[in-house]
Amino acid sequence: MKRAVPGNARPKRIIAATKKRTLSWDNWSAVLVLIPSLLALGIFVYGFIVWTGYVSLTNWNSYIPNFQWAGFRNYLAVFQTFRFQSDIRNIIVFTVLFIFGCLALGLFLAVLIDQKIRWESLFRSIFIFPMAISFVATGVIWSWLLNPQTGVNLILQSLGDTHPPQWFLSTVFVPSLSVGLIQAGIPLALVAVSIAAVWQMSGFAMAIYLGGLRAIPEEMKEAARIDGAGPWRLFWTIIFPQLKSSTITAVIILSAASLKVFGLIYAMTGPGQDFTTDMPTLNMFQTTFQGSQFADGAAIATLLFLIMAAFSIPYLLTVLRKEEEA
Amino acid sequence: MKVRRSAATALASVFAVGALAACGTQPTTSSSAPAHGSKQLQIFSWWTGVASSKALAALNKQFVKEYPQYKVINEAVAGGAGSNAKAVLASRLEAGNPPGTFQVHAGHGSLYSWVQAGDLSPLNSLYKQQGWYHDYPSSLLKLLTFHGKIYAVPVDMQRDNVLWYNPTVFHRYHLSVPRTFSQFFHDARVLKSHGITPLALANHGNWEATLLWSDVLLGTVGPTQYDALLSGHASWTSPGVIQATRTFTKMLSYANTDYTALHWDQADQLVAQGKAGMNIMGDWAQGYFTTDLHLTPGKGFGWAPTPGSAGTFAVVSDVFGLPSHLKNKTPTLDYLKVLGSQKGQAIFNPLKGTFSPRLDANPKAYDAYSQSAMKSYKRDKLVLTIGQGAVNPGFTTGVENAMEILVSNHNVSQFVHAVANAAKSNPLP
DSSP, rough: OOSSSSSHHHHHHHHHHHHHTOHHHHHHHHHHHHHHHHHHHIIIIIIHHHHHHTTBBBBBOOSSSSOOOTTHHHHHHHTTSSSHHHHHHHHHHHHHHHHHHHHHHHHHHHHHHTTTTTHHHHHHHHHHGGSEEEEEEHHHHHHHHHHHHTTHHHHHHTTTTTSSSOOOOOEEESSOEEEEEOOOSEEEHHHHHHHHHHHHHHHHHHHHHHHHHHHHHHHHHHHHHHTTTOOHIIIIIIGGGHHHHHEEEEEEEHHHHTTTTOOHHHHHOOOOOOOOTTTTHHHHHIIIISOHHHHHHHHHHHHHHHHHHHHHHHHHHHHHHHHHHO | HHHHHHHHHHHHHHHHHHHHHHHHHHHHHHOOOOOSSSSSEEEEOOOOOOOHHHHHHHHHHHHHHOOTTTTEEEEEOOGGGHHHHHHHHHHHTTTTTOOSSSEEESSSSSSHHHHHHOOOOHHHHHHHHTTTTHHOOOHHHHTTTETTOEEEEEEEEEEOOOOOOOHHHHTTOOOOOOOOOHHHHHHHHHHHHTEEEEEOOOTTTSSSHHHHHHHHHHHHHHHHHHHHHHHTOOOSSSHHHHHEEEEEEHHHTTTTTTGGOOOOHHHHHHHHHSSEEEEOOOHHHHHHHIIOOOBTTTTTBBEEOOTTTEEEEEEOHHHEEETTTTTHHHHOOOHHHHHHHHHHHHHHHHHHBOOOOOOOOOOOGOOHHHHHHHHHHHSSEEOSSSTTTTTTTHHHHHHHHHHHHHHHHHOOHHHHHHHHHHHSSSOOO
């Protein structure tokens, strides 16, 4: 935007006066250009969010639309199913495993690459490349690799492991606690899914951390070294605390990816025995488009939307505040 | 002044008419004729696979040959084993913008939903005019009839209750093909003792185990009771259902353990390779055996009705109806005449790997498997299945959700109650 009045020295009165006649052609053209995308966003994103919320409160649970008011009955019904309770457990476990896995591996790779090695850009590309593959392809490949009959277990068996892991076919929970209808522990099958997801997305965490590492001034590290800090001490007391904002960015973006995960699960495991690998997205898809229970599906979608909002709104607020400060 | 006002009114009405016309043209482009040139007809399906799209194209070609005044538009929607197509179709019918005709499965699933919603028109007069009441078995037409009115024309036939086995393996261990569950478990024990997986099972899609259970239920309670269950006249907590579920869980103990990781064709591959003895799957499996694995029917693979279900044929049939909100119904009626004719079905079915449901279909056009299936079809009692869009889809999803838990915890009473609840909240007609 054109700034009519540069500098701070001018009296405030004049700024106010110039602001009044700001609807110049420049502004109008900006508004005109924005209108199509605002309309599209308004209808196809926000409009349909409201529509989904509305459908979730109706009785539309067959092919034939039925907009009779149901209140929160669909939500109650969804919450009482074994499947949705499993979904909540799974999405929490998966998000935690996935984010920790990505951050730990990403940070490790970023530190390795930051050692001023040869072929740096080659390694960087190799580590980040899995991100370019679709989640569906990742899911198919890892479902072969981690199939207990055909995959990496053949290697483990040839090394003498007589009880190799069952990977994503496992129905074991650690620890095994009954809460509501379900087992509340970590389903081991989700560990296998997390391995595939971490493989794909840790390169992204690496890229973010690498940016963070490069932003730390060399003088600061130099000063620490002169004060006698070893590499271990240097990392944990000087470097790591300064990566906080990188970590926050990575956590927010990865958690959005994790809560939305669909393709990976759909291709790799499906809902899994006992719904050990089911996710709200998969449940929503099958309920809506295979069971044609549109209101129940909309209720699941709305709940998922609220969970995502709980994660992303605090982030957006901090970003906005920072921008204002800047 | 007056002149100016009337000019303004005229201008306004031109705009209004223009706007109306703009609203009106959008639906009509889809179904009926544009103002000039050949008339268009949209055929809506989820036939996007190699064989099915080839078969559809051949049928459309035959239609245009018989009715050159039309232009066929193939509106096939890919993905999700038809679920994407069904969603698109639902929104089009909802918006009053139906295709010329659309694919749906015979039975009380979505076909019945469309009938209830008033989206399909009865075809009794077309059936009478074409003599189809005598060309198709009445037990099949019963699955397309609601309150005395028939709503669709069947084009193909597939079977859901087939046991596939490896003849070499069976011969080697002197086994006979099981006709009852006790024979099945006898064979299973022998196969297991020789280190061969008795029953190949796949359940990646979460519908395959439901298909198996549905066939076990049919074989346990018999077609009459099974029919009563699927039409809401019998209790899902009855002893027959419980016994069938017990048999099913016992069968699981003879299956490969990695079934969650396998797709249906991978289970059939285990049978073809002799790693497993048997598999229960719909007869689309035979297309996989012959086309993908190049096996000879009867030599590379054998088949039989699933245990206890001899004399019953579980129907999976694609049917097409007449949307009631079409402006011009003649193109659709003309298309249905070709689709239901002996000629049209003789062109369509061999390409698709299915067989014609007409009683006068020529068996010589088909391979050994389809010939034997045709024979059973004409003789057997026809029933619906729990999957494949043949019953209320909400019920099917409910059963599949309960199945996902049953395969893991083998809790029969929990499963049976979940199924009964699914039947309660998703009424079976």
